[in-house]
Amino acid sequence: MDHDAVADKVHSLSNLELAALLCLVAEQHCIVEADPSQLDAVAQELQVITTNVFGLSSAVLDCSDKTTVDHFGNDLLVDDNGDDSSYFSHVPPHSRLVSLLPQTLLLLPPPPALSERPFSPLESTKSIANIVIAKNLNQSRSQVHIQALELIRNKRIYTRNAVHAAPKRFVFVALLTPDSTDQLDVHLRDQIFISHYHQPEDGLPNLEDAGYVDDDAASLASVVRPSTPLLWPRRKPTRALSYLMCAALICRQEISSLTKRIPHIRFSSEVRAYLQNIVVFMRLHRAVAGGVSPQATRHFELLVRALAPLHGLDFVTPSLVALAARKIYPHRIVLTTPENERSLQWGSDIEAVRQMLDGVVVEDVIDDVLAQVEVPL
Template identity: 45%
Template sequence: MADAILEKVHDLSDVELAALICLITKENCIIDTEPGSINDLVEELELVAAKVFGLSHAVIDCTEYTTLDDFAHTILSVDSSPTLSVSPLRSQSESYFLRSPGFRSITRSPQSENFDDNKSIANVIIAKNLDEAPKQVQIQALELIRTKRIYTRISVNNAPKTFLLIAVLAGGEGPRLTKHLNEYMFISHFHDPEDGFPNLEEMYDDGHSISSVVRKGPKLETEAALQPRISSAEIEHLSRLSDVAVISIEVKRYQQDVVAFLRLHRAVSSGITAIATQHFDKLMKCLAPLHGLSYATPSLVGLAARKIYLHRIHIVTPNRERSLQWGSDVETVAALLEGIGPEEVIEDVLGSSGAEVPL
């Protein structure tokens, strides 16, 4: 079974792999892309949820006008069979995207109205532009991923056992969500539009976005009938392998050295939090079975660091850089920090001038 799963894993795209890692670890993630490709990325993630993992999903397009009620009601889906609730090719009238700043209600199909008392939180929540939502909405998202429940005016809804919240952001690096929500996001990944959107390209011969393509009835039935490429049993199997993966003393020491070097790096402001270190350890163990290993290696430490810390590192402003306490010149410090972002800090720590890699 393990070999069969690994073959499937090796065929996954970068976005599919990011989602799989979060499902294995039962955590949540940020996926970033270029501003002009964010709609295609959202549509790709819808197809990933339905076709690759067979999970229900809901999409919310956040704006500065999004309210708590908007967020709560949008992530609820009808508790019915997967072919009814998870189809990635729902008609435009059933779309959960917010159409305008004045959005206050969600268009539902007649079937949805008939099952108004039988709603549940979707397995996968795709939150487009979550960083643009008001602070109270982001706090509600944080409560959802921490407590696995959400409160509406009339009920309390519990998240399903398999649950994933994906914050889809566009253009930028470093922290953009509220402080605590950002810390609880397990990994971050940048999807380059040049890498393509394989599920969209497979679905439509001309490779255009779903929103620009007329849907055809026969094709909808064919797609809805497809079985997920990776089943819940396979995800659970990978999760058990992750739990028993071994981290040797030497690799553990290297991991802690990486954390220490990040905390002491002159370009890093606000340090590195304890929950980030916990996530670092969890991702290292998760990556081992995905590479056919029962133990973590130094290379997996580097790979995990790039995904764990990219959205967490705050770059210090020149007037707050610590060497100023000992007489450094602000203009000189500003010149040294120019062009340095979270990615450059991580590569510096993992490079020859950073933590020593165990042999």
């Protein structure tokens, strides 16, 4: 496959499209934040991106405090899109069936008829969408968060009538308003790969090109929060919809090719030490109470590896490590309170600590750590 051609396509993508591509390539999940006035439009933009850019299916879940586990399980199903591959497709049929049974039944021999049948957990024509967009997931109950965590970790979900396996290309997107991420379950946040803030000035190019959003509506914003671009500065929405209702801009084979390159990305010892130093400095920062978990470190290295082929590289650079840190930690880091700041154990004055922590946000912590850690030449 022509990797230069794929890199050229990547350069034409918006930051929101790049976030979706990274998750598809890494086979992970993400949080997308948008201003309240743009939340519905961003959900539509993600749906159009899923269909036109990647040729995949999508489902939008409008969550609230009335959302039940049954609603959650049913709303992420769509008509079967013909993608037979799933996370269980590489396992023999009998083994897949056994993996879905309670542990107490694993010692029982399977009925011969079942061992000869192909695995088919779905008795209907419905299947889990490739990209599930859970809007306002933070407003739902803790049981729904646990169900989302089950879906992310085990790649399947139980409904009243069936067990639905996630497709091979599957991304769960939590679409939230700013400053609501900490309302998600802490374990769910730790399992989510990256977070991305959709800046209002980025616009909604796919909806605009399709004529669904006028320029004035696309540019409205009451709050503009600074955010580091995911890969490149936002390109102007000049791309024509030549691929609309046609072949996907980035096909499944190209996504699979990028995924296969991830294990072969090279790390120099200096760059690997740089990554580990960022993790250590992040964990020891005075304003950090938690969130720098082993899972976050694994995602950190995975994101760095996934970024390299999108830049046409087969090795990791320090700039990619710094870029990855800004996407891995914002939704994970838990800031400490003045009463729990660790220097109080050694006699610090609580009023001085309170002044030091006043106004500190997660982005400040990340910037501070990146400024302290020495960058390899």
